[in-house]
Amino acid sequence: MITVAGVSHSYGDRPVLHEIDLELGEHRIGIIGANGSGKSTLARMFNGLVLPKRGRVLVDGLDTRKDGRRVRQRVGFVFSDADTQIIMPTVAEDVAIGLSRRNLPKAEIARRVDEVLARHGLAEHRDHPAHLLSGGQKQMLALASVLVTEPDILVCDEPTTLLDLRNVRTVVRALEALPQQVVLLTHHLEMLHGFDRVLVLDAGRVVFDGAPRPAIEHYQALLDDELAGDAR
Numbered sequence: 103m104i105t106v107a108g109v110s111h112s113y114g115d116r117p118v119l120h121e122i123d124l125e126l127g128e129h130r131i132g133i134i135g136a137n138g139s140g141k142s143t144l145a146r147m148f149n150g151l152v153l154p155k156r157g158r159v160l161v162d163g164l165d166t167r168k169d170g171r172r173v174r175q176r177v178g179f180v181f182s183d184a185d186t187q188i189i190m191p192t193v194a195e196d197v198a199i200g201l202s203r204r205n206l207p208k209a210e211i212a213r214r215v216d217e218v219l220a221r222h223g224l225a226e227h228r229d230h231p232a233h234l235l236s237g238g239q240k241q242m243l244a245l246a247s248v249l250v251t252e253p254d255i256l257v258c259d260e261p262t263t264l265l266d267l268r269n270v271r272t273v274v275r276a277l278e279a280l281p282q283q284v285v286l287l288t289h290h291l292e293m294l295h296g297f298d299r300v301l302v303l304d305a306g307r308v309v310f311d312g313a314p315r316p317a318i319e320h321y322q323a324l325l326d327d328e329l330a331g332d333a334r
């Protein structure tokens with residue numbers, strides 16, 4: 103359960119989030135909104151990458167401000183640009199690095215790495231240079247590198263932005279199969295099909311909170327209003 107209590111945030115004197123209160127416990131939660139509406143800032147608060155200027159964010163009762171390390175063990179984060187997440191030369195090494203601080207026996211690390219690579223269609227690339235993978239494979243690697251740490255919650259910040267339709271579907275299927283709670287930020291609105299709850303952000307405020315279809319309609323209506331305003 104992620105609790106956002108009275109959260110406001112600004113970068114310098116630029117306000118980006120205003121008085122947000124949320125209890126996020128559903129299995130599949132989407133966050134949508136225009137560029138700059140504050141989605142990434144909010145999502146980065148879920149694992150303490152950004153600490154709120156005002157208010158608190160709790161994960162299963164752990165305060166991101168005081169218990170950052172334990173929060174990050176529970177909340178995995180996948181970024182949109184997999185290249186920025188890939189840090190080791192080979193695919194298997196990149197997945198294994200996430201477990202390096204866990205004090206696990208070598209054999210256990212190898213077992214977990216092989217298992218997660220097999221589950222995400224990367225087994226045959228185990229010893230390949232990570233930077234030679236395709237865009238879609240890199241995103242699956244980024245996902246595998248986070249999932250190997252067995253987080254309870256997975257936050258994905260536009261994980262399909264750089265992918266073609268085929269790879270978007272691969273990521274969608276991978277996310278669908280996860281037992282974890284998933285919070286997905288996306289501009290690919292069709293990914294939200296079947297989600298339990300979708301938040302619409304606009305200028306740092308949650309302006310809709312409900313089922314996917316009305317959420318998408320609300321977002322589209324906002325854009326229509328904005329475009330009509332621009333045309334006037």
Ligand SMILES: Nc1ncnc2c1ncn2[C@@H]1O[C@H](COP(=O)(O)OP(=O)(O)OP(=O)(O)O)[C@@H](O)[C@H]1O
Nearest residue numbers: 113114118135136137138139140141142143144303
């Ligand atoms: N580290 C930062 N320093 C200063 N300003 C920032 C920083 N990160 C984000 N911003 C600004 O805060 C606002 C909200 O950004 P944020 O990335 O949270 O929005 P977003 O809804 O995720 O956008 P997008 O869909 O483009 O990813 C934007 O105006 C952005 O320029």
